[in-house]
Amino acid sequence: MTDQPKRLYLIDGSSYIYRAYFAIRHLSNSKGQATNAVYGFTNMLLKVMREHAPDHLAVVFDAKGPTFRKDIYPEYKANRAAMPEDLVPQIPRIKELVRAFNLPALELQGFEADDIIATLAKKHAAQGLEVTIVSGDKDLMQVVSEQVRMLDTMKDKIYGPAEVAERFGGGPDKVVEVQALAGDSSDNIPGVPGIGEKTAVKLISQFGTVEDLLARVDEVKGKMQDKLREFGEQALLSKRLVTLRDDLELGIDYDALATGEPDRKALTALFGELEFHKLQQEFFSDAASRDDDYQGVFTTEELERLIARLEEAPRLSFDTETTGLDPLRAELVGLSLAVQPGQAWYIPLGHHYLGAPEQLDRDRVLERLRPLLEDPDKLKIAQNAKYDLLVLRRAGIEVQGADFDTMVASYLANPAAKSHGMDSLAADLLGRKTISFSEVAGSGKNQISFAEVEIEKAVTYAAEDADVTLQLYEKLKPMLKEAEQEKLFHEVEMPLVGILADMEWQGVRVDSVVLGSLSRELEEKLAALEKEIHELAGCSFNIGSPKQIGEVLFEKLKLPRGRKTKTGWSTDVEVLQKLAEEHAIAARILDHRSLAKLKGTYTDALPKLVHPDTGRIHTSFNQTVTATGRLSSSDPNLQNIPIRSEEGRRIREAFIPAEGNVLLAADYSQIELRILAHLADEEMLQESFARGEDIHRRTACEIFGGFPEMVSDEQRRQAKTINFGVLYGMGAFSLAKSLGIDRKKAQTFIDAYFERLPRVADFLEACRVEARQNKYVKTLLGRRCAIPEIDSPNQGVRSYAERNAINYPLQGSAADIIKVAMVRVFARLRQEGLQTKMVLQVHDELVFEVPENELEQARELIRREMQGAVQLKVPLDVDIGVGKNWREAH
Incomplete structure (x- = not known):
């Protein structure tokens, strides 16, 4: 044994399953499958492995079916509640997880996990090993010795003989004696009625064992003696039930308990299915094991060879690298392309740092790529294609033939997925960890622009993006068919990608003077409200502080109290609205919050978002966010401007058309x-x-x-x-x-x-x-x-x-209809050669910027195409308004 490691860890798997289940609640994957117990158990297992690095380890479970204790006492564990319904399917997953870590998952029919642990602990302690039982179960304290300790990771506490003696009044051999008298309600072990653990400890400290106690029962005074006489046999039965078997034939030797390298492929697949993305990233197979062919393009000859490859291929995957996240402000740094899995190219165009190698001229490269990128018959694949379309449009390239956006395809094929980003898709569908942006550019204060990233790193990072996007296309294409989403994808969502890019490119004009004037008015109203609130309160306080509001309302003014939070009294909208029915101060605080939000979110913020080159605001329309298919808007969010308040409606007055144009708002009436x-x-x-x-x-x-x-x-x-x-x-x-x-x-x-x-x-x-x-x-x-x-x-x-x-x-369905309408209207406007532009989409409303001389033609075209978007059993009614600003038009 001298050549063998000296430490063995035995994990009480069944105990930890329950502890994990109740410690983490309401966790499930996108398919609705409960995952809380698996997640908690995984973290417990990893904690043991990372903090203690055992070289020998086993995870032990209770086997299905009755145990020998049931034969001794049929009522054993009879009052145990049935296993929670959502825990049942997690048990096989936990055992699968243990096996994926290349650890033995032990169980034995007719016996409990504790019996197996006791057997292994006794056997290997006798051989001179240091054994650690990982559990919080007091039954296992009877196994503790100088060579066997118990570790409760939940409490971060270790139990040796001294800690056991502190609780049970003697060595570990006293555990069964105490439990025999005290019983255990959770396992339905009867013990002696009226004797709890403290009394049992006193009795065993005096008499040593249950048998000696019963033999000398005359020495016990009062009613306790009567109870022991009446329930003595029951105490002996209880002792048999709590005594762990430590002599089982398990047929497993010490070497079989050695820890090994985890099965990374199995863990990657399992964590992907469970949607434990952070854990999944930890156990991906090493990138070095892949045979990726990623090349940089630095010379004209290399560029021409690449173009020849691209021309031969039926479709290509592409991705842009830029200096920022805003496609209308970011500069193009490079372009990556791929036509077959495992191979990709990166063309650096704008890397600048000390020692940066010479790169091809950006304009000449784009001119050579223009015929390919602008060819509608050369089908193209991208992840979040809208961004790349805008970046290249700003660089002078009008990309045509964008046929497959992997982000949009994932949104349709797997709408329950928590993320449709490339890193998550690569993890879930390819079992692959992609290089993160922070790995090449740093993070936080130390993050550099991609233009400053060393080209050697940039080639691998950028080429991988194009390669992985191509591989995702091959995975997602059949998934779309299986989910019956192909028609919706190709006829609605993909055409919409280009339309949204065009809308973002156009932007919407904003009158900063109007916003500035409204901001000053709101400032005055807020000051007046603040003064009124302070007068009603009888003191000054920070109206922006929920904590101080709670103290004033509920402690100073003694208004009816709501619920408490960790930081004080809740003063959320629901609480204040209820109070406002009878107390003016609550109503005024709600008014103050509403106006302050309008001022901060819109009147102050919108002028700062006007693009310096276009004089317009270019919101971002998000196609893959909502559960229903509705578009959302961000940076800024123009869909949440309130229209029920006068101030909210006045914000819409600041949205105006260019000279010689009007705004036209077309809104589906009562569409839902x-x-x-x-x-x-x-x-x-x-x-x-x-x-x-x-x-x-x-x-x-x-x-x-x-x-x-x-x-x-x-x-x-x-x-x-x-x-x-x-x-x-x-x-x-x-x-x-x-x-x-x-x-x-x-x-x-x-x-x-x-x-x-x-x-x-x-x-x-x-x-x-x-x-x-x-x-x-x-x-x-x-x-x-x-x-x-x-x-x-x-x-x-x-x-x-x-x-x-x-x-x-x-x-x-309302989202579907307005998307179809957008596709139809956009196509007809182009077909008719009109200069009318679609600039905003807000729920059931479309907003257009229309040259005055096109107004009547555009009005009828828009109405006709929107009403004809789909055929329902009822007419689709469209309200159309026109004005010199958005408020007038709506």
């Missing part, structure tokens, strides 16, 4: 209710829309009875709330809160609604059923909207998912 009428095939709704009736007044007639002219404004308001509430799965509680009525009355309204519109109720239930069956629902065009949480054991999470199951098909 029209989609509901179509999908639910509800005749009343369809008839009402066909006649052009006020849908909310008609709904009020159905709910409250009578004729349309008899409907009061309040009834119409209530009907409108119900109509839109149905779209969002609103229940009686939410409706009551929204209408300011009691819950019983709200339920009466809902019942009346569904009684008069039964097909709507059937449709909503069908949506929930579809979500439960598939973990997704579909839109009008077949887009899959993921709802992985639909079977969550958490009622709040599950209820939210059920509401989404109702809303997603409607909101997602």
Whole structure:
């Protein structure tokens, strides 16, 4: 044994499964599969391996089925609750994980993990090894000795003989004696009723063993003696139950417990499926093992050879490297290209640092590549193609033939994925760790521009991007077909990539003078509000501090208190809105917050975002963010400008067209209710829309009875709330809160609604059923909207998912329709040779900048194409407004 390592770690796997499960809650992957226990267990295992570096280790589990203890005492563990439903499928994954680490996962039919651990500990301690049991289970303390210690990683505590004696009043041999008397409710070990652990420790300290105690029971005074006489046999039975077997035939030798190199391929695949991306990155196979052929292009001859290869290939993958993230401000530093997996080229064009090698002239390279890049028949692949299209457009190249964006393809093929970025896609689909930007350019304060990155590093980094994008294309193309998303991808989403790039390129003109004037007005209003709030409070305080607001409202003014947070009283919108019904100060604080947000987010910020060259704001439209397919907007977000407040509407006045143009806003009217009428095939709704009736007044007639002219404004308001509430799965509680009525009355309204519109109720239930069956629902065009949480054991999470199951098909179909409309309108504007430009998309609204002499032609073209985007059983109605600013047009 002298040549063998002297340390053995035995992990109580079954105990740690439960501890991991309850320590981390509500964690699941994009398929809705619970992963919390696997994640917690993985981190526990890694903690042991990293901090203690054992050279011999085994993970021990309870086997399925009854154990010998059940034969001794049928009620053993009878009161144990059934294993949590979402834990059951995680057990095989945990064992799979252990095996992927090349560790033995031990279990033995008829015995518990503790018996196996006791056997291994006794055997190897007798051979002179130092054994560490990794567990928090007190039953295993009976195994502790000078050679065997117990480590509880959750408490970061080690138990040796001294620590066991401190708890049990003697050596580890006293553990079973104490437990025999005290019993264990979790395992249904009876012990002696009325004797707890402290009393048991005193008795065993005095008498030594249960047998000696019972033999000398006359020495015990009072009622305790009676209990021991009555339940003595039960104590002896309990001792048999708690005593661990340490003599099992396991058929495993010491060498088989040696730790080895983990199976990186298996771990990569498993962590990818579980979506443990950080862990996955740690265990990728070494990049050096790949036979990548990445080359830099530095001479004219090398460039010509590359172009010849590109011309022969049916399609190419490309990627740009730049000096920044804003495509309309960043400078092109280089271009990478690939036509077959494992091979790629990088053409450096703008690296400048001390000692940088000579590079080809940027303009001459782009001119040579122009015929390829602008050829619509040469199909092109890119990751986040919109960015590259804009960068190259700024460099003078109008890329044509952008046929496959891997980011967009992933968004459609796997909508539940948490990220569609290249690094995540490479990890999930290729089992590959890509070189991160920080690895070549640094991070934080030390980060340098890509133009300063050494070309040798840049070649590998940039060429990999083009290569991996090509490999992702080959993985994602069949996935799109399998998910039945090919038509949506090629006919809607891919054409939209170029359209969004064009919209971002155009930008929208902003009048900074108007914004500046409004900012000053808001400043004055905020000052007046602050003064009023301080007067109402009777003191000065920082209105921007939620902590100080809470102290003033709830401690100084003694207003009805809400809930407490870690930092003090909650003063969120919900709390303040409730208080505002009766207390003016809460209403004024809400007003102050609203105006301060408008000022900081828009009137102060927007002028700073005006591009110095174009004089316009160029927002970024995000195509792969929302669960429903809706576009979002960022840097700045122009979709969240509030239009219900006067100040919010005035912000829209600052959005103006160029001289000689007007803004035209085209907005789908009540599109989600029209989609509901179509999908639910509800005749009343369809008839009402066909006649052009006020849908909310008609709904009020159905709910409250009578004729349309008899409907009061309040009834119409209530009907409108119900109509839109149905779209969002609103229940009686939410409706009551929204209408300011009691819950019983709200339920009466809902019942009346569904009684008069039964097909709507059937449709909503069908949506929930579809979500439960598939973990997704579909839109009008077949887009899959993921709802992985639909079977969550958490009622709040599950209820939210059920509401989404109702809303997603409607909101997602609205997103489909406006995207189709954008594709149709854009194509027709080009076909007609008009100069009208689409500049904004906000939910169900499109905004155009229209030359005054094209207005009538553009108005009719836009209306016709938007109304004809899809054929529904009800007409698609489009409201069109025109003005000298966005507010006028809308």
